[in-house]
Amino acid sequence: MFYIIGLGLGDYKDVTVKGLEIVKQCDKVYLEAYTSVLTCGVDALEKFYGREITVADRDLVEQGADDILEGSKDHDVALLVVGDPFGATTHTDLVLRAKEKRITVQVVHNASILNAVGCCGLQLYSFGETISIPYWTETWQPDSFFPKIINNYRNNLHTLCLLDIKVKEPTLESLTKKKKEYMPPKFMSVRESSQQLIQIIEKLKESEKTLDVTEDSLCVGLARVGSESQQIAACSLRQMAELDLGGPLHSLIIPGPSLHPLETEYLKQFKI
Amino acid sequence: MFYIIGLGLGDYKDVTVKGLEIVKQCDKVYLEAYTSVLTCGVDALEKFYGREITVADRDLVEQGADDILEGSKDHDVALLVVGDPFGATTHTDLVLRAKEKRITVQVVHNASILNAVGCCGLQLYSFGETISIPYWTETWQPDSFFPKIINNYRNNLHTLCLLDIKVKEPTLESLTKKKKEYMPPKFMSVRESSQQLIQIIEKLKESEKTLDVTEDSLCVGLARVGSESQQIAACSLRQMAELDLGGPLHSLIIPGPSLHPLETEYLKQFKI
Incomplete structure (x- = not known):
């Protein structure tokens, strides 16, 4: 399963309860970090979630998308994005590619600018x-x-x-x-x-x-x-x-x- | 203190971690229930928060606003709204009235339609x-x-x-x-x-x-x-x-x- 989870706009506590539960049970968690940023750093997120996060830059999300998605065929993978998942074209594209690969996608909305x-x-x-x-x-x-x-x-x-x-x-x-x-x-x-x-x-x-x-x-x-x-x-x-x-x-x-x-x-x- | 907390669009788990913490520590919690609705009922919200919620209809929010705000001078009062707090003019008006009364307001954003x-x-x-x-x-x-x-x-x-x-x-x-x-x-x-x-x-x-x-x-x-x-x-x-x-x-x-x-x-x- 592939999750795209909106983090909202402020800090680590702006994730929704639903989003937090998913992050905690996923096998692998990426943070998309080039279309927007939070006011808190990745360290604060990792500490709050009690788990490791892989920072995904543009190269990874755009060229390495297949690797991210391939992993979600047999495992639960989450991509965290600042704001709402559909705030950037990149994420819409990613959902589409996941669906082509017959990977189930769940979106967790949040506030966006x-x-x-x-x-x-x-x-x-x-x-x-x-x-x-x-x-x-x-x-x-x-x-x-x-x-x-x-x-x-x-x-x-x-x-x-x-x-x-x-x-x-x-x-x-x-x-x-x-x-x-x-x-x-x-x-x-x-x-x-x-x-x-x-x-x-x-x-x-x-x-x-x-x-x-x-x-x-x-x-x-x-x-x-x-x-x-x-x-x-x-x-x-x-x-x-x-x-x-x-x-x-x-x-x-x-x-x-x-x-x-x-x-x-x-x-x-x-x-x- | 007066809080306006966005609940997002789906069910009780769409509240943010920040929003949930505030709801739990407030003295009085209202749910605005006439500009939008969640797919879950008030009972589900009360059960999840472990506390009582007063459903606020149009009369209460518009004519009874002074009572709601008066209470937040000495106590922590929260108004829960479906979606984002600034999705309806009523809420903007309420924030303005609170500020006129020198009541501190905190807004917790969430996804809106x-x-x-x-x-x-x-x-x-x-x-x-x-x-x-x-x-x-x-x-x-x-x-x-x-x-x-x-x-x-x-x-x-x-x-x-x-x-x-x-x-x-x-x-x-x-x-x-x-x-x-x-x-x-x-x-x-x-x-x-x-x-x-x-x-x-x-x-x-x-x-x-x-x-x-x-x-x-x-x-x-x-x-x-x-x-x-x-x-x-x-x-x-x-x-x-x-x-x-x-x-x-x-x-x-x-x-x-x-x-x-x-x-x-x-x-x-x-x-x-």
Whole structure:
């Protein structure tokens, strides 16, 4: 049997009772550690579960998937994922591959950032399409997500922006070498994402387009949602580009233009 | 201290370890039982927690909120909610009122239908605005949600339709009486919602409008997501209007017109 178990967003105690029971009785437990991270480390998880966990990086989950699944033909194998199991395409793909191999799959759901962002008081039913903001490089500065923000805004919908994570990325220099070297992990902050958004806005201004979302637009920054050290800030995009909300993970929301009175009231407590 | 604890979607074992610890040490525990329901009853929850639970209906949560909150000034009080705490406006309002009274609030997140629908294989990042389909009456047959489905569809986004729940609704006749009488609880099925959608489509056809979504459009019905008896079906809206997916809760998805290959592949297992 193959289990995919959502761990939620905060620490080791955010696993469900059902999830914990399964982890305890499985023969082998992997932790997927490249699409998201918990605020606690693997050690804390191992201590709490009283068992060993194998950290599964991108190579293992994507190229070594067959090995993981092969093991679950005769044994109980669990893959732990931060948030909810269906938060990343990789996991959907894994379930599909398991089913092709006639391996029974059980999914244990948990909170994901997609529903937990409700903690800032913006109504979940008023969110439009979710977007992802990638890290820019010197030669690659995509802005194709920006029209989606604008489209949501014009429909008076909020946009949740998921911010990039780089974990175990090989360095450019080592790509051609036999032995890969890895960059230190990095997690995009609300500050960095706001700076990139402002650069896109500046560029669009040059072509004299009228913009719905500008540096003065209200935005909401969230850090470590669901953990004890959770922080939320509501201010202009310009202010957000200067703000330090501490350690990862961060998310940014660009709210629609007219808020419900309850949303306005709730956001007040997070005003900078 | 006032706690709002998400219970997830399935049964009593879907509470998180953190949530369970809090429930066990609280002085008073309420269960909000009118915006959603679990597949297990209150008895199963009480037995699992080893403690008494007060079922809070709409009157208690909305009109009796002050009593609930007053108690949490000197004691630990928990409100249990199905899904995630921020899935319903009522709970956001309650947190706000608690903060006004200077009562400390802690939220324990959990899975909600908004992220758990990922279990059908449709990518969560490709969903547009979520809509609610209400029960029609003889005199009230709203269809204002339909343009939102169309708008999502034209943006190639999926629409999650949350289906109406009527729990402890007073009968029309008893509204003017001193002693209210209540209708039996009812939960809209994917079949009923599809029938209503088809009626809307038929009416729009009369005005000769070109329609993007018709009786032949693909839709996905989901029942009891996250529970052991979970059922998913993918077929045309016309077929869905005949389908029985069993007990509550149900949700319906109208996918965007062009699916990702992985979405198509995943949906195949649910084809009728």
